[in-house]
Amino acid sequence: MIQAAEHQARAMQVIMIGLGEEKFALDAGLVREIIDPVPVTRVAGARAFVPSVINVRGNVIPLADLRIRFGMPQLENSADTRIVVIEIELDNEPVLVGVTADKVYEVTEISQTDVQQTPRVGMHWKPEFIRFIAKWREEFVIVPNMERILN
Amino acid sequence: MSAMDPTEVFRQEASELFEVLEGALLDLGQRPDDRELVDSAFRALHTIKGSGAMFGFDKVASFTHEFETAFDRVRKGEIKPTQELISVALAAKDYIRALIEDPQSTDDIIGEAILDDLKRFVSSDRPAAGVAEIVEAPPLAPVHSKQAGWHLYLEFESHILRNGSNPLDLLDDLCKLGPCFVVPVTDGIPFLDEMDPEDCYLKWDVKLHAACDKAAIDDVFMFVSDEMKLTLSPLEQVEAPAPAPLFQLLDEEPAPVVEMPTPVVEVVAAPVAVEPAAKAEPKPAVKPEAKLESKPEAKAEAKRDDRGIATVRVQAERLDELMDRVGELVIAQARLTQLAASGSDLSIKMIAEEIERLASSLRDTTMGARMVPIGSLFGRFRRLIHDLSRDLSKPVEFVTTGEDTELDKTMIECLADPLVHLIRNAIDHGIEDTATRMANGKTEQGRIELAAVHSGAQVLVTVKDNGGGLNTARIRAKAEEQGLIAAGAVLTDHEIHQFLFHPGFSTAQTISALSGRGVGMDVVKRTIENMRGSIDLSTRSGEGTTVTLRLPLTLAIIEGLLIRVGEGRYIIPLSAVEECIELTAEDERSRGRNFLNVRGKLVPFLKLREIMTASGTPDRHQKTIIISTGETHVGLVVDQIIGNHQTVIKSLSKLHSDVTIFSGATILGDGTAALILDVAQLVALAQSKVEKQHISEAA
Numbered sequence: 001m002i003q004a005a006e007h008q009a010r011a012m013q014v015i016m017i018g019l020g021e022e023k024f025a026l027d028a029g030l031v032r033e034i035i036d037p038v039p040v041t042r043v044a045g046a047r048a049f050v051p052s053v054i055n056v057r058g059n060v061i062p063l064a065d066l067r068i069r070f071g072m073p074q075l076e077n078s079a080d081t082r083i084v085v086i087e088i089e090l091d092n093e094p095v096l097v098g099v100t101a102d103k104v105y106e107v108t109e110i111s112q113t114d115v116q117q118t119p120r121v122g123m124h125w126k127p128e129f130i131r132f133i134a135k136w137r138e139e140f141v142i143v144p145n146m147e148r149i150l151n
Numbered sequence: 152m153s154a155m156d157p158t159e160v161f162r163q164e165a166s167e168l169f170e171v172l173e174g175a176l177l178d179l180g181q182r183p184d185d186r187e188l189v190d191s192a193f194r195a196l197h198t199i200k201g202s203g204a205m206f207g208f209d210k211v212a213s214f215t216h217e218f219e220t221a222f223d224r225v226r227k228g229e230i231k232p233t234q235e236l237i238s239v240a241l242a243a244k245d246y247i248r249a250l251i252e253d254p255q256s257t258d259d260i261i262g263e264a265i266l267d268d269l270k271r272f273v274s275s276d277r278p279a280a281g282v283a284e285i286v287e288a289p290p291l292a293p294v295h296s297k298q299a300g301w302h303l304y305l306e307f308e309s310h311i312l313r314n315g316s317n318p319l320d321l322l323d324d325l326c327k328l329g330p331c332f333v334v335p336v337t338d339g340i341p342f343l344d345e346m347d348p349e350d351c352y353l354k355w356d357v358k359l360h361a362a363c364d365k366a367a368i369d370d371v372f373m374f375v376s377d378e379m380k381l382t383l384s385p386l387e388q389v390e391a392p393a394p395a396p397l398f399q400l401l402d403e404e405p406a407p408v409v410e411m412p413t414p415v416v417e418v419v420a421a422p423v424a425v426e427p428a429a430k431a432e433p434k435p436a437v438k439p440e441a442k443l444e445s446k447p448e449a450k451a452e453a454k455r456d457d458r459g460i461a462t463v464r465v466q467a468e469r470l471d472e473l474m475d476r477v478g479e480l481v482i483a484q485a486r487l488t489q490l491a492a493s494g495s496d497l498s499i500k501m502i503a504e505e506i507e508r509l510a511s512s513l514r515d516t517t518m519g520a521r522m523v524p525i526g527s528l529f530g531r532f533r534r535l536i537h538d539l540s541r542d543l544s545k546p547v548e549f550v551t552t553g554e555d556t557e558l559d560k561t562m563i564e565c566l567a568d569p570l571v572h573l574i575r576n577a578i579d580h581g582i583e584d585t586a587t588r589m590a591n592g593k594t595e596q597g598r599i600e601l602a603a604v605h606s607g608a609q610v611l612v613t614v615k616d617n618g619g620g621l622n623t624a625r626i627r628a629k630a631e632e633q634g635l636i637a638a639g640a641v642l643t644d645h646e647i648h649q650f651l652f653h654p655g656f657s658t659a660q661t662i663s664a665l666s667g668r669g670v671g672m673d674v675v676k677r678t679i680e681n682m683r684g685s686i687d688l689s690t691r692s693g694e695g696t697t698v699t700l701r702l703p704l705t706l707a708i709i710e711g712l713l714i715r716v717g718e719g720r721y722i723i724p725l726s727a728v729e730e731c732i733e734l735t736a737e738d739e740r741s742r743g744r745n746f747l748n749v750r751g752k753l754v755p756f757l758k759l760r761e762i763m764t765a766s767g768t769p770d771r772h773q774k775t776i777i778i779s780t781g782e783t784h785v786g787l788v789v790d791q792i793i794g795n796h797q798t799v800i801k802s803l804s805k806l807h808s809d810v811t812i813f814s815g816a817t818i819l820g821d822g823t824a825a826l827i828l829d830v831a832q833l834v835a836l837a838q839s840k841v842e843k844q845h846i847s848e849a850a
Contacts, residue, residue: 038822038823039821039822039823041719041816041823041824041825041826042719042763043803043807043810043813043826044719044762044763044764044810044812045762045809045810045811045812046806046807046809046810047806047809050806050807053803053804053807053816053824053826054824055818055822055823055824058478058479058482058818059801060801060803060804060816060817060818060824061804062803062804062806062807064806090805090806091805093805095804095805095806096804097804097806150806
C-alpha cells in the first residue's frame with residue numbers, strides 16, 4: 001500500500017495546460033475529456049470563478065475560470081483555447097467541472113524528484129490553491145489543488 | 152444488472168405484502184366482519200411464509216407460521232378481530248419485517264412475547280365459541296390432522312405449458328402427499344379445429360386422502376400459484392380411502408357438463424383404479440357445498456391473477472434511464488426542428504414534424520410509466536395515525552380520497568416525509584383532546600382527511616383536520632418574541648401563518664416526542680419547494696386547518712416559456728405563468744414604485760435585466776410576464792417572449808448551489824444551456840423588495 005502510494009507520488013500522469021503565461025499540471029486522473037470551446041451560458045449571481053454553465057453531451061456542467069481564481073488577466077478565446085472537463089469530489093459527491101485553458105500542451109509524467117517545495121514568498125497566488133510545484137523541461141509548473149480552488 | 156439477487160427480490164416482494172397485510176389489518180379494525188379482509192391478510196401472511204422459507208429466511212417462516220396459526224381462528228370466524236388483537240398483529244407484522252430487513256436487530260424474546268400475546272387474545276374468548284368448535288372443526292393447527300383430506304379443484308392458465316410447467320408433474324407431487332383420486336374436467340376442451348396444441352384445456356378435480364397441512368399443498372403449487380386457480384376445501388369424511396367410500400365420493404363429484412363419460416386419466420397411489428361408471432350420469436344442478444364456501448378466496452385469487460397479467464415489474468432505475476434517454480431525444484428533436492425550420496427542404500420539414508410528434512408521445516408514455524397512484528403512499532399513514540391516535544389517546548378517523556391520483560414515482564417518495572410531518576402536526580397540535588372537543592360541542596372523534604386531486608398540470612395534496620385551527624395570536628406573539636417582526640407591525644393572518652415555516656419556529660408550549668421542536672414545517676416547505684411545488688395554509692379558528700401542497704406532475708420534463716433577457720435565454724415554468732402583458736411607458740416611468748396596475752390590482756414587478764445584469768440596450772417594447780405562487784402575483788419584465796419550450800430539467804451542480812433564483816437548467820435546440828427561473832424565489836425576492844420600499848418610504 002505504502003509502496004504503491006510512494007510510486008504514485010513519484011510518477012504522476014499530468015496534463016499540461018497553459019493559463020496566460022503560466023503552466024499548470026492537472027492530475028490526469030481527474031480529467032474526463034478535453035473539448036473545443038462551446039457557447040457558454042452566464043449564471044447571474046454566481047461566484048466569479050464559476051461564472052457560467054455549458055452543455056457537455058447533454059449534461060449542464062459549470063465552467064470554472066482558474067484565471068479569475070489566480071487573479072490573472074482573462075484572454076479572449078483563441079484557436080488554442082480548450083475546455084478541460086475534470087471530475088472532482090465536492091462534499092463526497094463527484095462533480096463534473098469544465099476548466100478553460102488557454103492552451104493544452106500534452107500528457108506527460110512528472111516524477112517526485114522534480115517536485116519543489118512551495119516557496120513561501122514571491123508568489124502572487126494563495127498557497128492553499130497549490131499542491132506543489134514541479135519542474136518540467138527546465139520550467140516551473142504548478143500542480144493546483146482543484147478541490148480547494150473550486151470550494 | 153442482469154441477475155438480481157433473489158433475496159433482494161424476496162425483500163421487495165415482502166415489503167409489498169407487508170403493505171397489503173397492514174392495510175388489511177387496519178381495515179379489519181374498522182370492519183371486523185369483512186371476510187375478504189381476513190382472507191387477504193391471511194394470504195399475504197401465507198405468501199410471506201412460503202417465499203421466506205424458499206429463500207432461506209427460516210426464522211421468518213417459522214414465526215409467520217405461528218402467527219398464521221393463531222390468526223387462523225380469526226379466519227374461521229371463531230373469534231372477532233378486536234382492536235387489541237389488531238394491535239398485536241401489527242406488532243407481529245413489524246417483527247417479521249425486522250426479521251427480513253435486519254435480522255441482527257431483533258431478538259427471539261420479542262418474537263415469543265408477541266406470539267404469547269397473540270395466542271392469549273386468540274384464545275381469550277374460547278368459552279363463547281366452545282360449542283361451535285365441537286360442531287365445526289377444532290381450532291388451530293391440529294385441525295387438519297382430524298380431517299380425512301382435501302378436495303382440490305385445479306384450474307391452470309391456458310398458457311401454463313409454454314412456461315415449461317407440467318401440471319401432470321404437479322399432480323405427481325400431490326400424490327406423494329397421500330392417496331389421490333384425480334379426475335380431469337374436460338368441459339373446457341374446444342373442438343379440434345379451435346384447439347391450440349400448446350394450450351392446456353384440462354382442469355382437475357382431486358380428492359387427496361391425507362391428513363396433511365394446507366401449507367403442504369400450497370408448497371406443491373408454489374411456483375405456479377400465479378398461473379392457476381386452486382380451490383381448496385377440507386374433506387369431511389373420516390374414513391381412510393377404500394373402494395366403497397370412493398364410489399360415494401364420486402357421487403358428489405361436480406358433474407361434468409359435457410354429455411359424455413369423463414375418463415379417469417390418472418389414479419395414482421389410490422388403492423383401486425375405479426371405472427367412472429357411477430358418475431357417468433351428469434348432474435348439473437348439484438354443486439358441491441364446499442366450493443361455494445371457498446368462493447371469496449377464489450374471487451380474490453382471480454383478482455390477483457388479473458393483476459399478474461396486467462403489470463410487469465420493472466426496476467426503478469431502468470425507468471430513470473429511459474426518462475434520461477427520452478430527455479436527450481427531446482433535445483435532439485428540438486435541434487432537428489430548428490434546423491428544418493431554417494432550411495427550405497420540405498421533406499426534411501415533414502420528417503422533423505413526424506419526429507416531433509413521435510418524441511412528444513414517447514415522452515408522454517414514458518412519463519405515464521413512471522406514474523404511480525398516490526394511494527400506495529396514503530396506505531402508509533393509516534398505521535401512523537392508528538399508532539398516534541392510540542399514543543395520544545385522541546380517537547381519530549382517517550379519511551383518504553383520490554388514492555388513484557397519479558404522480559411521478561420520485562415525487563411520491565419525496566412526499567412521504569413532508570406528509571408524515573403534516574399528519575403528526577395535525578394530530579398532535581390540530582386535533583384537540585377529547586375533553587376540549589366535547590366542551591366545544593364537537594364529535595369525540597377527530598377527523599383527518601388526506602386527499603389528492605388533479606388540477607391542471609398540478610396535483611393538489613391536502614391534509615385537513617377538524618381540530619382547533621391555528622392560533623394566529625400565539626404565532627404572532629412568538630414571532631415578535633423571536634424578533635422576526637416588530638411589535639405592532641401590520642400583517643395579514645396569511646403573512647403571520649408563514650412564520651410557521653420559519654426554521655426553529657414552534658409555538659408548542661411543551662415539546663412532545665412527536666412535534667414541537669420547530670423542525671419540521673421548514674423542512675416540509677423546503678422539500679416541497681425542491682420539488683417545484685408550493686404549500687398553502689388555511690385555517691378557521693375552531694374548525695380546523697387545511698394544508699395544501701401544490702405539486703407539478705413530474706420532476707423530469709416540464710412545459711416552459713422561453714424568454715430572452717439581454718443576450719441570455721431563460722425558461723419560466725409554464726405552470727406558474729398567469730398572463731403576458733406589455734409594459735407600458737407609463738409603468739416604465741414610475742421609477743422607485745415597482746408596481747403594475749393589472750386590472751385595478753397592484754402587482755409588484757421585477758426587471759429581469761437588472762437581476763441578470765444584462766448588457767446591451769433593452770428592447771423598446773418590454774413585456775411583462777405575470778407569475779404566481781398560490782395567491783401572490785409578481786410581474787417579470789423581459790425583453791422578448793420566444794415561446795413554448797419542452798423543458799428537460801437538468802439540475803445545477805453544487806458549485807452553483809448558492810444561486811437561488813435558478814432552479815435548474817435545460818438544453819435548448821441549438822445545444823446551448825438555458826437556466827430555469829425559480830418562481831418561488833423570484834416571488835420572495837419581489838416581496839422583500841416591496842418590504843424594503845415600505846421601510847424606506849416610512850423612514
